[in-house]
Amino acid sequence: MSSVSDRLGRDEREAGDLSHAFAWDERQAVYRAIAERRDVRDGFLPDPIDDDVLTRVLEAAHRAPSVGLTQPWDFLIIRDAAKRERIRALAERQRDGYAATLPPARAARFDGLKVEAIREAPVNIVVTCDPTRGGRNPLGRHVQPRTAHYSVACAVENLWLAARAEGLAVGWVSFFDERELAAELGLPADVEIVAYLCAGHVTGFPPAPVLDLTGWARRRPLAWAVHEDEYGRRALPGKDAVDMIEQTVAAIAPPDEAAIRDAREHQARLTKPPGSLGVLEEVSVRLAGLAGTCPPPLPEPAAVAVFAADHGVHAQGVTHWPQEVTAQMVANFLAGGAVVNAFAGQVGAEVSVVDVGVAADLDAAPGLLRRKIAHGTADMTRGPAMTGEQVRRAVETGIEVARELVSAGARCLVTGDMGIANTTASAALIAAFTGLPPERVTGRGTGVDDATHARKVEIVRAALVRHGLADGARERDPLDVLAAVGGLEHAALAGFVLGAAALRVPVVLDGVIAGAAALAAAALCPDALHACVAGHRSAEAGHAAAIEHLRLRPLVDLELRLGEGTGALLALPLVQGAVRVLHEVATFDSAGVSGKDAAP
Numbered sequence: 001m002s003s004v005s006d007r008l009g010r011d012e013r014e015a016g017d018l019s020h021a022f023a024w025d026e027r028q029a030v031y032r033a034i035a036e037r038r039d040v041r042d043g044f045l046p047d048p049i050d051d052d053v054l055t056r057v058l059e060a061a062h063r064a065p066s067v068g069l070t071q072p073w074d075f076l077i078i079r080d081a082a083k084r085e086r087i088r089a090l091a092e093r094q095r096d097g098y099a100a101t102l103p104p105a106r107a108a109r110f111d112g113l114k115v116e117a118i119r120e121a122p123v124n125i126v127v128t129c130d131p132t133r134g135g136r137n138p139l140g141r142h143v144q145p146r147t148a149h150y151s152v153a154c155a156v157e158n159l160w161l162a163a164r165a166e167g168l169a170v171g172w173v174s175f176f177d178e179r180e181l182a183a184e185l186g187l188p189a190d191v192e193i194v195a196y197l198c199a200g201h202v203t204g205f206p207p208a209p210v211l212d213l214t215g216w217a218r219r220r221p222l223a224w225a226v227h228e229d230e231y232g233r234r235a236l237p238g239k240d241a242v243d244m245i246e247q248t249v250a251a252i253a254p255p256d257e258a259a260i261r262d263a264r265e266h267q268a269r270l271t272k273p274p275g276s277l278g279v280l281e282e283v284s285v286r287l288a289g290l291a292g293t294c295p296p297p298l299p300e301p302a303a304v305a306v307f308a309a310d311h312g313v314h315a316q317g318v319t320h321w322p323q324e325v326t327a328q329m330v331a332n333f334l335a336g337g338a339v340v341n342a343f344a345g346q347v348g349a350e351v352s353v354v355d356v357g358v359a360a361d362l363d364a365a366p367g368l369l370r371r372k373i374a375h376g377t378a379d380m381t382r383g384p385a386m387t388g389e390q391v392r393r394a395v396e397t398g399i400e401v402a403r404e405l406v407s408a409g410a411r412c413l414v415t416g417d418m419g420i421a422n423t424t425a426s427a428a429l430i431a432a433f434t435g436l437p438p439e440r441v442t443g444r445g446t447g448v449d450d451a452t453h454a455r456k457v458e459i460v461r462a463a464l465v466r467h468g469l470a471d472g473a474r475e476r477d478p479l480d481v482l483a484a485v486g487g488l489e490h491a492a493l494a495g496f497v498l499g500a501a502a503l504r505v506p507v508v509l510d511g512v513i514a515g516a517a518a519l520a521a522a523a524l525c526p527d528a529l530h531a532c533v534a535g536h537r538s539a540e541a542g543h544a545a546a547i548e549h550l551r552l553r554p555l556v557d558l559e560l561r562l563g564e565g566t567g568a569l570l571a572l573p574l575v576q577g578a579v580r581v582l583h584e585v586a587t588f589d590s591a592g593v594s595g596k597d598a599a600p
Contacts, residue, residue: 029165033161033162033164033165034161036164036205037160037161037164037170038164038169038205038206038209038210039170039171039172039209039210040117040169040170040171040202040205040206040210041114041115041116041117041171041198041210042114042117042202042210043169043202043203043204044117044120044121044122044169044198044200044201044202045122045200045201045202045203046122047122047200047201048122048123049122049123049168049199049200049201053166053168054077054123054199056162056166057159057162057163057166057168057199058075058159060158060159060161060162061073061075061127061155061156061158061159061162062155063158064151064154064155064157064158065151065154066148066151066152066154066155067138067139067141067147067148067150067151068134068138068139068141069139070133070134070138070141070148070151071133071151072129072130072131072133072134072148072149072151072152073127073128073129073130073151073152073155073194074127074128074130074191075125075126075127075128076125076126076128076185077123077124077125078123078124078125078126079122079123079124081119084118084119084124085119086184087118087124087181087184087196088116088118088119090176090177090180090181090184091115091116091118091173091175091176092175094175094176094177095115095116095175098110098175099111102301103301103348103349103350104348105298105300105301105302105348106301106348106350106409109301109409110409115173115175116171116173116175116198117171117198117200118173118198120198120200121169121171121198121199121200122199122200123198123199123200124196124197124198124199125159125195125196125197125198125199126185126193126195126196126197127152127155127156127159127193127194127195127196127197128152128187128191128192128193128194129148129149129151129152129191129192129193129194130148130188130190130191130192131145131148131149131190131192132190133148134148149192149194152194152195153194153195156172156194156195156197159197160197163199164205167201168199168200168201169199169200169201169202169205170197170198170199171197171198171199172195172196172197173196173197173198174196176193176196178192178193181193181196218403218406218407218503220403220407221247222236223235223236223239223242223247224242224244224400228241232393244396244399244400245392245395245396245399245479245495245498245524248399248495248498248499248502249498249502249524249525249528251502252498252501252502252525252527252528253504253527254527254530255286255289255290255527255530256288256289256290256291256292256293257289259288259289259291259292259293259294259296260285260286260288260289262288262294263284263285263288263289263294263295263296263582264285266294266295266582266587267281267284267285267581267582269587269588269589270581270585270586270587270588271585271586271587271588272585277578277581279553279555280574280577280578280581281578281581282553283533283555283574283575283578283579284296284578284579284581284582286530286533287299287506287575287578287579288582289530290501290504290506290530290531291504292504294582295579295582295583296579296582297411297579298411298576298579298580298583299411299412299505299506299572299575299576299579300348300411300412300576301348301349301350301409301410301411301412302347302348302349302350302410302411302412302413302414302508302572302576303349303350303351303352303405303408303410303412303413303414304340304344304349304350304351304352304413304414304415304416304565304568304569305352305353305354305401305402305405305413305414305415305416305496306333306340306351306352306353306354306416306417306418306564306565307354307356307398307415307416307417307418307488307489307492307493307496308326308329308330308353308354308355308356308357308358308417308418308419308489309326309355309356309357309358309376309377309418309419309422309487309488309489309492310323310326310357310358310359310375310376310377310419310420310421311376311377311385311419311420311421311422311424311425311487312376312377312378312379312380312382312385313377313379313380313381313385313421313424313425313459313463314420314421315379316379316381316424316455316459317452317455318421318424318445318448318452318455318456318459319420319421319424319445319446319448319452319456320446320448320452321420321446322420323359323376323420323421324360325420326358326359326360326418326419326420327358327359327360327362329418330353330355330358330362330368330418333351333353333367333418333564334353334365334366334367334368338564339562339564339566340416340564340565340566340569343565343566343569343570344565344569346569347569347572347573349414349569349572350410351367351416351565352367352368352369352401352405353367353368353369353418354369354371354397354401354492355368355369355370355371355372356371356372356373356394356397356488356489356491356492357372357373357374357375357376357377357394357419357487357488357489358372358375358376359375359376360375369401369404371397371401371492373390373393373394373397373488374386374390374488376488377425377486377487377488380425380428380463380466380467380484380485381459381462381463381466382466383466384467384483384484385425385483385484385485385486385487386482386483386486386488386491387483388479388480388483390483390488390491391479391482391483391486391491392479394488394489394491394492394495395479395482395491395492395494395495395498396495397492397495398491398492398493398494398495398496398497398498398499399495399496399498399499399502400495400499401492401495401496401499402495402496402497402498402499402500402503402505402507403499403503406500406503406505410505411505412505412506412507412508412572412575412576413496413500413505413506413507413508414507414508414510414535414565414568414569414572415493415496415497415507415508415509415510415513415514415517415565415568416510416563416564416565416568417489417493417510417513417514417563417564417565418489418563418564419487419489419513420446421445422487422489422490422513422563423442423443423445423446423512423513423540423542424442424445424456424459424460425485425486425487425490425516426487426490426512426513426515426516426540426542427441427442427443427456427460427512427516427542428460428463428464428469428485428486429481429482429485429486429490429516429517429519429520430512430515430516430519430542430545430546431460431464431469431472431542432464432469432472432473432476432481432484432485433472433473433478433481433516433519433520433523433546433549434472434519434545434546434549435471435472435473436545437461438457438458438460438461438464439457440541440542440545441460441541441542441545441546442456442457442460442541442542443512443538443539443540443541443542443543443561444540444561445540445561463484463485464485467484467485469481469484469485473523478494478520478523478524479524481520481523482494482520486516486520487513489513489517490513490516490517490520491517491520492517493513493514493517493518493521494517494518494520494521494524495521496517497509497517497518497521497528497531497532498521498524498525498528500531501521501525501527501528501529501530501531501532504531505531506531506532506533506575507531507532507533508533508535508568508569508571508572508575509532509533509534509535509547509552509568510535510536510538510563510564510565510566510567510568511536511538511540511543511560511561511562511563511567512538512540512542512543512546512561512563513563514568515534515538515542515543515546515547515550516542516546518532518546518550518552519546519549519550522550529550529551529552532550532552533552533555533571533575534547534550534552534553534554534555535554535555535556535567535568535569535570535571535572535575536554536555536556536557536558536560536567536568536570536571537554537556537557538560538561538567539559539560539561540561554571555571555574555575556570556571556574558570
């Protein structure tokens with residue numbers, strides 16, 4: 001509350017006419033109720049709620065603004081224990097159904113999460129909406145009929161804040177089939193349920209939201225959620241536009257040396273010969289340094305983000321595959337029919353597809369994040385592949401996707417990609433960032449013949465020459481290099497890596513497209529590499545050059561060159577196993593095993 005109070009005090013001094021403002025202590029009370037409101041599920045007491053208190057809370061809800069003053073809400077108070085038991089059974093069935101859709105690691109985390117207090121709270125309040133209230137044409141609802149439901153949401157918010165001011169806790173239960181619950185409650189056909197709330201006195205209010213305290217979700221910065229005049233221009237009132245990339249880079253810290261030291265010492269005490277787990281020991285140490293604690297959190301559940309985009313350089317004949325395959329493969333990913341889906345299912349990872357630049361318009365679908373910046377890039381041999389604005393938006397998209405997945409519960413991120421001709425752009429990026437010649441870093445991609453490969457090398461060379469990158473990027477701005485010869489998915493993947501590093505969450509890199517993007521991320525912030533694990537070594541020539549330049553040790557070498565995130569997913573159990581050793585393997589002392597230096 002101190003920051004809010006300080007801001008209020010500054011406003012008191014700097015604002016103009018305050019004749020309509022509440023008194024200082026009243027304003028503080030309002031902001032305190034907002035800051036301390038919690039969605040509470042634990043610690044409810046059986047003590048009844050005083051009727052006068054409950055009436056005041058409901059009066060606050062009833063004073064909410066509503067479109068056309070229709071007040072489309074009603075409040076159904078439920079105290080009967082038998083009825084609450086039946087309602088809880090409905091919620092439990094839906095909870096079980098949701099848990100069945102989760103990968104095992106995430107389902108295990110969810111299983112330990114309390115999501116309702118229907119029986120424990122002495123009062124349950126159902127907030128309903130009657131969208132027919134107000135007649136055929138109520139004021140303000142002609143164009144947006146859903147405003148009736150939005151009005152009810154305002155009533156719920158009023159109720160919640162008033163309850164907090166009265167010392168009452170409220171928890172919102174959403175694990176219901178709405179019509180099934182409506183039937184149990186005997187609601188008329190046109191009446192819909194907006195919120196099911198559990199209210200009562202509690203032993204105490206948590207210092208932060210439970211999902212935040214349990215590590216299930218994290219808040220977005222306010223400055224990322226405020227847009228000035230146009231969507232995408234983020235700025236707090238009266239402040240300069242937010243540079244999301246700059247803020248993310250500033251949040252990336254070097255590894256914690258104390259945690260690294262603790263991890264090395266712990267490895268030395270485990271019941272195995274020192275160094276016997278080879279590279280996996282170093283992985284566990286690096287992840288301890290990333291997390292700032294030993295042992296580091298288990299890198300599970302994992303989430304794969306497949307960034308998809310098309311490339312203007314496709315017109316130069318660098319592949320035999322038609323550009324339409326990008327959109328077709330996105331559909332395949334969403335239907336669960338691709339190799340990435342099979343491998344993700346095997347290791348319990350969730351797959352999301354992010355459209356940052358597919359040439360076709362894609363319909364909404366579960367698992368698809370529509371973040372399209374352009375319908376593919378321009379031809380990099382004729383000019384920059386992207387504008388400066390496009391490349392920044394793509395990097396910012398990757399940053400936000402990383403935060404969204406971590407907020408949804410992911411504790412390890414995996415890079416994926418899809419885009420016909422994207423190995424050509426990858427080769428150009430790798431040549432630019434490493435200074436190596438095109439023939440050293442240009443592979444066969446989808447398996448082109450010798451003639452097409454030779455043409456591909458020359459196309460990469462021509463693009464580098466055109467943009468002054470033939471001798472490497474030197475001191476060029478990494479964003480300029482990305483804009484010149486990269487792809488929208490490369491820029492988004494670079495942001496994805498930066499976002500993971502800022503959140504101190506490991507990211508397992510896939511093949512050549514991820515390697516090219518990681519070069520860009522490292523050029524923007526070298527410390528971002530501490531979050532990166534090279535999942536595998538691709539058969540693409542440029543990938544070996546990229547990970548060697550980044551000084552990353554690949555965990556798997558199976559001559560893969562599919563992309564999609566497949567190689568990284570095969571390596572994921574190795575990353576998880578490396579950390580699990582620190583959590584579960586006994587030390588010599590705890591197991592009663594003699595070390596190699598024990599006296600005879």
